[in-house]
Amino acid sequence: MISANDITALILAGGRGSRMGGVDKGLQNFKGLPLVLHILQRLQMGAGVGQILINANRNLAAYESMGVPVWPDGVADFPGPLAGFLTGLEHCETPYLLTVPCDTPLLPLDLAQRLANALQSQQADIAMATAPESGRDGQVQLRTQPVFCLLRASLIDSLMQFVNQGGRKIDAWTARHRTVAVAFDQPGDDPLAFANANTLLELQQLEHRTP
Numbered sequence: 001m002i003s004a005n006d007i008t009a010l011i012l013a014g015g016r017g018s019r020m021g022g023v024d025k026g027l028q029n030f031k032g033l034p035l036v037l038h039i040l041q042r043l044q045m046g047a048g049v050g051q052i053l054i055n056a057n058r059n060l061a062a063y064e065s066m067g068v069p070v071w072p073d074g075v076a077d078f079p080g081p082l083a084g085f086l087t088g089l090e091h092c093e094t095p096y097l098l099t100v101p102c103d104t105p106l107l108p109l110d111l112a113q114r115l116a117n118a119l120q121s122q123q124a125d126i127a128m129a130t131a132p133e134s135g136r137d138g139q140v141q142l143r144t145q146p147v148f149c150l151l152r153a154s155l156i157d158s159l160m161q162f163v164n165q166g167g168r169k170i171d172a173w174t175a176r177h178r179t180v181a182v183a184f185d186q187p188g189d190d191p192l193a194f195a196n197a198n199t200l201l202e203l204q205q206l207e208h209r210t211p
Contacts, residue, residue, distance in 0.1 A: 002116040005050040006095050009043050009112065010088035011036055012081055012147060013102035014057040014073055020200055024058050026102035028200070030207055035197070038105035040066055048112030049098055053091060055084040080168045081147050082159065089156040101147045103196040103203075106210065108184055115150035118182045125152050125177040131184045131194040142183055145194050146170040 013026030013036050020028070026036035036054065043052055054070045056063045063070045071091050073083040081101075088097050096119075098112050108114070111129065119127035129148035132140045147170065155177065162173045184193060192210065197203035 002096060002120055003050075004048050004112070007049045007098050007112055007116065007150070008051045008053060008088070008092045008094045008096070009049040009098040009100065010084065010092075011039050011043075011052065011054045011100055011102055012084040013063065014055045014084050014087075015081075020198070020203075023200075024056075024062075025197075026054075026056065027059060027062055028197075028203060030105045030197075030203060031210075034062075035105055035203075036063065036102045037066060039100060039102055039107065040068065042105075042107055042109060043100070043112075046109035046112060048110065048116070050094060053088060055087050075163060079163070082163055082168060082170055082173060085149075085151070085170075086156070086159050086163055089151070089153055089159060092153050095153050097151045097153055099147060099149045099151070101196060103198070104194055105206075106190055106192050106195060107148075108189065108193045111148065111184075112150065114184070115148075115182055118180045119150055119152075122180040123178070124180040125155060126150065126174050126179040127182055128174065128179055129184055129194065130181045132191065142181075142185060144171070144181065146174065148194070149174070 027034045052068045054063050057072045075083040115127040127150040129145040130142045133143045
């Protein structure tokens with residue numbers, strides 16, 4: 001079994017927040033607390049990880065006040081979540097890195113454990129979450145959640161090469177490695193666990209949908 005102490009979690013809060021009008025998404029309030037603090041608390045409650053890091057590019061003092069190390073991208077101009085992945089791997093001192101976004105305040109408490117179990121049982125390099133989502137036709141399908149990944153820290157050289165060559169899409173990079181999809185559609189799984197807020201309206205709507 002992969003021990004929790006072998007996993008470092010990285011909260012991705014380094015984006016531009018362009019669909020939120022340029023505000024720092026991780027610091028927006030959800031039920032009276034910043035989004036990033038909800039993520040931090042759920043990672044701590046789940047007890048599936050050892051260390052926790054935050055990847056942020058603005059308002060670093062505000063993030064540092066959360067009590068965990070904060071690291072900005074090493075690549076300039078907000079190149080996307082893969083730059084955050086790379087930053088996490090550069091500062092990860094454990095064999096595995098778990099990545100999660102800052103805008104999903106209901107993420108599964110057992111996320112790390114289930115991804116780790118699948119990665120180990122399938123002898124994979126990457127475990128990626130999938131969750132039910134409604135398409136435009138109203139049909140519910142399992143869709144990949146590429147920012148919810150458990151990675152082997154040894155992938156750092158592969159990712160560095162990909163990013164330095166201009167690669168930006170998570171799926172394009174993970175396709176180069178043995179990746180196992182882990183479905184979060186079991187009885188008892190929260191259907192809102194992976195619900196994210198890209199706009200301030202979506203954040204308000206998510207707040208109203210939860211107890």
